[in-house]
Amino acid sequence: MNNLEKIGFTESLKQEALQYEHLFAARISSQHKDLYKVISEHGELQAKVSGKMSFHTLDTADYPAVGDWVMIDRNSGEHGTAIIHHLLTRKSKFERKAAGTANNRQIVAANIDTVFICMALNNDFNLRRLERYLAIAWDSSAIPVVVLTKADLCEDLERRLAEVSAVAFGVDVIPVSLLTDEGITEIKSLIGEGKTAACIGSSGVGKSTLINRIISQELLQTSGIRSDGKGRHTTTHRQLLEIPEGGVIIDTPGMRELQIESADLSSSFTDIEEYAENCRFSDCKHESEPRCAVKEAIANGQLAPERLQSYRKLQRELAYQDLKAEQREKEKINNMFGSMSALKQISRENKRKNVRR
Numbered sequence: 001m002n003n004l005e006k007i008g009f010t011e012s013l014k015q016e017a018l019q020y021e022h023l024f025a026a027r028i029s030s031q032h033k034d035l036y037k038v039i040s041e042h043g044e045l046q047a048k049v050s051g052k053m054s055f056h057t058l059d060t061a062d063y064p065a066v067g068d069w070v071m072i073d074r075n076s077g078e079h080g081t082a083i084i085h086h087l088l089t090r091k092s093k094f095e096r097k098a099a100g101t102a103n104n105r106q107i108v109a110a111n112i113d114t115v116f117i118c119m120a121l122n123n124d125f126n127l128r129r130l131e132r133y134l135a136i137a138w139d140s141s142a143i144p145v146v147v148l149t150k151a152d153l154c155e156d157l158e159r160r161l162a163e164v165s166a167v168a169f170g171v172d173v174i175p176v177s178l179l180t181d182e183g184i185t186e187i188k189s190l191i192g193e194g195k196t197a198a199c200i201g202s203s204g205v206g207k208s209t210l211i212n213r214i215i216s217q218e219l220l221q222t223s224g225i226r227s228d229g230k231g232r233h234t235t236t237h238r239q240l241l242e243i244p245e246g247g248v249i250i251d252t253p254g255m256r257e258l259q260i261e262s263a264d265l266s267s268s269f270t271d272i273e274e275y276a277e278n279c280r281f282s283d284c285k286h287e288s289e290p291r292c293a294v295k296e297a298i299a300n301g302q303l304a305p306e307r308l309q310s311y312r313k314l315q316r317e318l319a320y321q322d323l324k325a326e327q328r329e330k331e332k333i334n335n336m337f338g339s340m341s342a343l344k345q346i347s348r349e350n351k352r353k354n355v356r357r
């Protein structure tokens with residue numbers, strides 16, 4: 001395995017890269033505004049998007065993000081900042097709306113194979129929130145794994161596990177404790193050479209602690225003697241971290257702030273959508289319609305009523321997001337046309353003046 005393969009350069013990426021004859025493949029390891037750091041075959045170097053690529057990139061989502069594979073014009077850092085010319089096909093992506101734009105999306109991280117959805121087994125435990133994170137994960141094309149952190153603080157793990165399995169169909173669920181090391185072997189078995197992982201979850205659930213545990217034993221030990229109680233010890237600005245045993249883990253601020261914006265409801269609510277197929281009306285809202293299969297499933301105990309509630313809430317939120325995007329688009333158009341008619345008015349007046357002169 002060469003250096004790039006170790007950090008996720010797959011056969012299909014290699015094939016795709018072949019079409020760019022005099023360029024080199026590299027992976028984005030951090031981004032700060034328009035300045036990137038990339039890992040090439042010969043190490044890390046600075047890089048910028050070429051003027052031409054920037055000119056042709058109309059959608060913010062098509063700009064490189066951490067985890068992306070790109071084609072650059074040089075292979076080592078000795079000759080200054082490298083130029084990024086092309087973006088290779090993404091196999092998965094986490095996105096959010098770009099600030100100040102109507103419908104533009106911004107990629108927070110790309111090409112993640114496994115996403116650890118972290119939820120703590122104390123008062124952070126919230127199945128409805130887990131459903132949201134699952135929806136985000138399904139939407140990204142990365143494979144979700146539920147990591148139940150702080151297992152040492154949980155008194156009835158069995159019950160929690162049953163509750164989680166009921167909302168996370170076919171998803172691995174791993175209870176983890178950074179105090180007892182429970183679950184760490186299982187986590188490590190899911191990462192490794194060529195694989196890319198990432199963590200999402202609320203603040204304070206133990207993402208940093210877990211990541212540090214994955215990337216280095218020593219870092220965890222130093223955290224033990226920290227007395228500020230913050231548990232923060234990432235000194236590097238790199239957002240794509242190499243795991244000593246192979247593979248990488250992505251930790252960007254964007255991944256940490258992920259909110260429910262784009263969600264794939266049908267993958268995370270297959271149960272409801274399956275019942276809904278048997279509703280009498282195809283556009284059934286599962287409220288007071290006759291012969292509603294979803295309501296029936298609730299009545300005979302096959303489906304938890306909270307499940308329908310959170311499905312509805314998510315739908316409302318998504319509808320609201322769409323509405324907001326649509327409104328902003330309309331405002332933009334109005335403003336544009338407003339100023340355009342003003343411009344026309346001015347130019348008409350100017351013409352008139354010219355004729356008079």
Ligand SMILES: Nc1nc2c(ncn2[C@@H]2O[C@H](COP(=O)(O)OP(=O)(O)OP(=O)(O)O)[C@@H](O)[C@H]2O)c(=O)[nH]1
Binds near residue numbers: 149150152176203
């Ligand atoms: N009891 C217990 N505490 C833990 C465990 N894992 C992490 N913690 C503690 O939980 C606190 C928060 O951990 P972090 O790793 O900083 O949480 P985070 O998810 O990275 O938080 P943000 O950076 O705010 O997103 C720290 O004080 C950790 O020491 C665990 O397995 N058991």
Ligand SMILES: [Zn+2]
Binds near residue numbers: 293295
């Ligand atoms: Zn119905």
